[in-house]
Amino acid sequence: MIPSKEEWIKSLNDRHGIELQNKILSTTVAVCGLGGLGSNIAISLARAGIGQLMLIDFDKVDITNLHRQQYKVNQIGMSKTEALRNNLKEINPYLETKIHTIRLDESNAEDVLSDADIICEAFDNAECKAMLTNFVLEQMPDKYIVAASGMAGLDSSNAIHTRKVSKQFYLCGDEISDVKDGIGLVSSRVMLCAAHQAHTVLRIIAEEYEV
Amino acid sequence: MVRINGENLDVVGNSVAEYLDSAGYDLMRVAVELNGNIVPKAQYADTIFKDGDSVEVVSFVGGG
Numbered sequence: 001m002i003p004s005k006e007e008w009i010k011s012l013n014d015r016h017g018i019e020l021q022n023k024i025l026s027t028t029v030a031v032c033g034l035g036g037l038g039s040n041i042a043i044s045l046a047r048a049g050i051g052q053l054m055l056i057d058f059d060k061v062d063i064t065n066l067h068r069q070q071y072k073v074n075q076i077g078m079s080k081t082e083a084l085r086n087n088l089k090e091i092n093p094y095l096e097t098k099i100h101t102i103r104l105d106e107s108n109a110e111d112v113l114s115d116a117d118i119i120c121e122a123f124d125n126a127e128c129k130a131m132l133t134n135f136v137l138e139q140m141p142d143k144y145i146v147a148a149s150g151m152a153g154l155d156s157s158n159a160i161h162t163r164k165v166s167k168q169f170y171l172c173g174d175e176i177s178d179v180k181d182g183i184g185l186v187s188s189r190v191m192l193c194a195a196h197q198a199h200t201v202l203r204i205i206a207e208e209y210e211v
Numbered sequence: 212m213v214r215i216n217g218e219n220l221d222v223v224g225n226s227v228a229e230y231l232d233s234a235g236y237d238l239m240r241v242a243v244e245l246n247g248n249i250v251p252k253a254q255y256a257d258t259i260f261k262d263g264d265s266v267e268v269v270s271f272v273g274g275g
Binding site: 169 | 275
C-alpha cells in the first residue's frame with residue numbers, strides 16, 4: 001500500500017528535521033546525462049525527498065548500460081528519461097520530475113536549465129563535460145555546478161574525492177581515470193562518484209559549502 | 212610567479228591559451244578558473260597571467 005503524501009513527508013521530516021527537509025523540498029536539481037552517474041544521483045536525491053528533478057538525456061536504454069546504470073532488462077529500448085522517471089516514481093511517488101529527451105548543448109542549455117538551482121554534470125564524454133561546466137559558469141553564474149571527472153576502472157575507492165574548485169563549482173572523481181584506459185567503467189566506482197555528487201548537492205542545500 | 216594547480220610557475224606575461232598549449236592540455240576538455248572566476252573560452256588568448264595570480268585548470272576525462 002502506497003503511503004499518503006502527508007505520511008511520506010512526515011517520514012522525511014522525522015529523518016532530516018523539518019527545516020532541512022523544507023529546503024530539500026524547495027530545491028530543483030538538473031541531472032544532465034542519465035548514465036551511471038546521473039541515474040544513481042537521481043535515485044539518491046529522490047530518496048532524500050528532493051523537490052524537483054530535471055532529467056536530461058537523448059539516449060535510450062541499451063543492454064550495455066545495465067552493468068552500471070539504474071535500469072532494468074525490461075526497459076531496454078525505452079528512452080532513459082522515461083525509464084528513469086518510472087523507476088524514481090516507484091521509489092518516491094511524490095517526486096516531481098521534468099524530462100527533456102534532448103541532446104543538451106550550448107544552443108538549448110540556458111532554456112532547459114533556467115529553473116534549476118543546482119546542476120549535476122553527469123555526461124560520459126569529456127568534451128561534453130567541459131562544455132556544460134564552462135557554459136554554466138560563464139552564462140549562469142548564480143547556479144551551482146557539481147561535475148565529475150575520473151571514475152573508471154578498479155583503482156582504489158578512496159581516490160574518489162570531492163573538490164571545491166571555486167565558489168559555485170564542485171568536482172567529484174579521481175580526476176585521472178579515463179574510460180578509455182583499462183577495463184572501462186565499473187558499477188561500484190561509478191556509484192561512489194555519483195554518491196559524492198548527490199551528497200554535495202545535499203550539502204549545498206544544507207548550506208554546508210566546504211568539502 | 213603564478214600558482215597553477217598548487218604549483219608555482221614562471222609564466223607571468225603568458226596568455227592562458229599559451230600556457231594551456233605549452234602544458235599539453237586539450238582545449239576542448241578544460242575549464243580554467245583565474246582567482247576564483249571562470250575564464251571564458253573566448254578570452255583564453257587575451258587573458259594574461261600577472262604576478263600572484265592563482266589558477267585552477269580542470270581537465271576532464273571521459274566516463275559517466
